[in-house]
Amino acid sequence: MITLISGFSKLSKEEKIEWLSQTYLANNKDAREILTQYWNPDSSLQQLHEEFTENTLSNYYLPFGLAPNFLINDRLYAIPMAIEESSVIAAASKAAKFWSKRGGFKAEVLGTQKIGQVHFMYTGDAKKLEDFFSKIKPKLFAAVAPLTKNMEKRGGGVMNMELRNKTRLLAGYYQLHCTFETKDSMGANFINSCLERFAETFKAEAETHEAFDAAEKQVEIVMSILSNYVPDCIVRAEVSCPLTELADHGMSGEDFASKFVRALKIAEAEPYRAVTHNKGIMNGIDAVVLATGNDFRAVEAGIHAYASKEGKYSSLSHAQVQDGQFRFWLEIPLALGTVGGLTALHPLSKIALEILQKPSAEELMKIVAVTGLAQNFAAVKSLITTGIQQGHMKMHLMNILNQLQATAQEKEVLTAYFKDHNVSHSAVEQQIEKLRS
Numbered sequence: 001m002i003t004l005i006s007g008f009s010k011l012s013k014e015e016k017i018e019w020l021s022q023t024y025l026a027n028n029k030d031a032r033e034i035l036t037q038y039w040n041p042d043s044s045l046q047q048l049h050e051e052f053t054e055n056t057l058s059n060y061y062l063p064f065g066l067a068p069n070f071l072i073n074d075r076l077y078a079i080p081m082a083i084e085e086s087s088v089i090a091a092a093s094k095a096a097k098f099w100s101k102r103g104g105f106k107a108e109v110l111g112t113q114k115i116g117q118v119h120f121m122y123t124g125d126a127k128k129l130e131d132f133f134s135k136i137k138p139k140l141f142a143a144v145a146p147l148t149k150n151m152e153k154r155g156g157g158v159m160n161m162e163l164r165n166k167t168r169l170l171a172g173y174y175q176l177h178c179t180f181e182t183k184d185s186m187g188a189n190f191i192n193s194c195l196e197r198f199a200e201t202f203k204a205e206a207e208t209h210e211a212f213d214a215a216e217k218q219v220e221i222v223m224s225i226l227s228n229y230v231p232d233c234i235v236r237a238e239v240s241c242p243l244t245e246l247a248d249h250g251m252s253g254e255d256f257a258s259k260f261v262r263a264l265k266i267a268e269a270e271p272y273r274a275v276t277h278n279k280g281i282m283n284g285i286d287a288v289v290l291a292t293g294n295d296f297r298a299v300e301a302g303i304h305a306y307a308s309k310e311g312k313y314s315s316l317s318h319a320q321v322q323d324g325q326f327r328f329w330l331e332i333p334l335a336l337g338t339v340g341g342l343t344a345l346h347p348l349s350k351i352a353l354e355i356l357q358k359p360s361a362e363e364l365m366k367i368v369a370v371t372g373l374a375q376n377f378a379a380v381k382s383l384i385t386t387g388i389q390q391g392h393m394k395m396h397l398m399n400i401l402n403q404l405q406a407t408a409q410e411k412e413v414l415t416a417y418f419k420d421h422n423v424s425h426s427a428v429e430q431q432i433e434k435l436r437s
């Protein structure tokens, strides 16, 4: 019978594996071996990875690949991508090559403001709270001065603070709604530290505020935390070209563009399609976010909230045909860092940022948005021409062969065979059986 364990966190890595093996893996030797096989032979590198998080047993590899030929604002980039899914890097590379011959990608940062909130409860006169806030606002800023001094030197810091009355949503609920500029850092830790200092000062000042009665003095701080919804930290990426340059698969440029635009209109109108459409965009975005050591959960949460900003989940990208020109673009919120977090700690993230020529956070926002747009272009292009399976399954072939434990020779024969045959799991199975019989 499995029982609770106390003190698991205090065990050594080997003891944790031993406990896991006995408790959940029926002493499976293979499982134990697999966990240890992924330890890095360089013990200091292994220790670095273990210390990123807690209760680490092993390392979990993802492929780290490269998509070259991205012409962004007239500068050529090769983009590092960390992703397990077949055909994503190929698709990004193909779209990059395609647009490099049509003027490349244009990208622009439209805003860099981030949000953090102190959520608190106050039962009393709202006007008295407003007066109190106006009076102590300079003290709140003074309280965080030691924390913001260096950020201000970089041109960042706390940009604004408002008292927001949310009592219509929840009785007694108010916020200190703050905006931050965190320059090249994602800023979560900086923002949270500032917010917690605001909260302490706010509470302490309320306790001694003469105009408050006894109940009003008891402001209850519920929590102080940044928001991962950053609709004012926005980047726009775009491509455009004359319709004549879009002819594809026997389709005229006009036909291709009108089919493409229709596919985008469907993603704008229909949430079931929008989610998959946006997943295609996230294929590109997440891979660069991960490769550069950024927080993909924060990015995912913020982007999907933004996709629902009109009250309905919709496409993040849009396309249009006007005056013989095709335009395809997206606007997304992205809170990214090129300093802090894992960016300089994970040796591969460090290299990823070097490959990208040591970008500022704003430059990285552009690169990431462009990768999302490229990925989306490749996927939709496939969907409206060959269908997704042709290209995707071509790339997925090696995974199927590995699942079927194909030998090197079988791989060679079947890769050649599937160059001009459609790949499906059953077709590969059939061909391998033929070879083995």
Ligand SMILES: CC(C)(COP(=O)([O-])OP(=O)([O-])OC[C@H]1O[C@@H](n2cnc3c(N)ncnc32)[C@H](O)[C@@H]1OP(=O)([O-])[O-])[C@@H](O)C(=O)NCCC(=O)NCCSC(=O)C[C@@](C)(O)CC(=O)[O-]
Pocket: 085, 086, 087, 088, 089, 090, 091, 092, 093, 094, 095, 097, 276, 277, 278, 279, 280, 281, 283, 375, 378, 379, 380, 382, 383, 388, 390, 391, 392, 395
């Ligand atoms: C898969 C391709 C690129 C094949 O496309 P293709 O035309 O067969 O490729 P090609 O062999 O003619 O090569 C053209 C270029 O593609 C790239 N390329 C080609 N092969 C490779 C490779 N092995 N490794 C690296 N790069 C590759 C590469 O840039 C190459 O140029 P080159 O390097 O030769 O100068 C194309 O069919 C495609 O773009 N498909 C879309 C694939 C896709 O979107 N995959 C994502 C997974 S599906 C999904 O999750 C999202 C989805 C689809 O549901 C989203 C949605 O519904 O909107």
Ligand SMILES: NC(=O)C1=CN([C@@H]2O[C@H](COP(=O)(O)OP(=O)(O)OC[C@H]3O[C@@H](n4cnc5c(N)ncnc54)[C@H](O)[C@@H]3O)[C@@H](O)[C@H]2O)C=CC1
Pocket: 150, 154, 182, 183, 184, 185, 186, 187, 188, 189, 190, 191, 192, 226, 228, 295, 298, 337, 339, 340, 341, 342
């Ligand atoms: N809800 C969320 O998204 C949360 C995320 N996190 C995590 O927080 C981390 C990111 O927080 P950060 O504060 O960005 O990282 P961090 O704590 O590593 O701090 C970055 C620091 O780098 C310094 N810095 C040096 N050069 C700079 C420059 N040019 N521009 C800006 N700052 C510069 C600043 O002191 C800045 O505060 C990520 O690992 C994320 O996963 C933590 C809590 C909550």
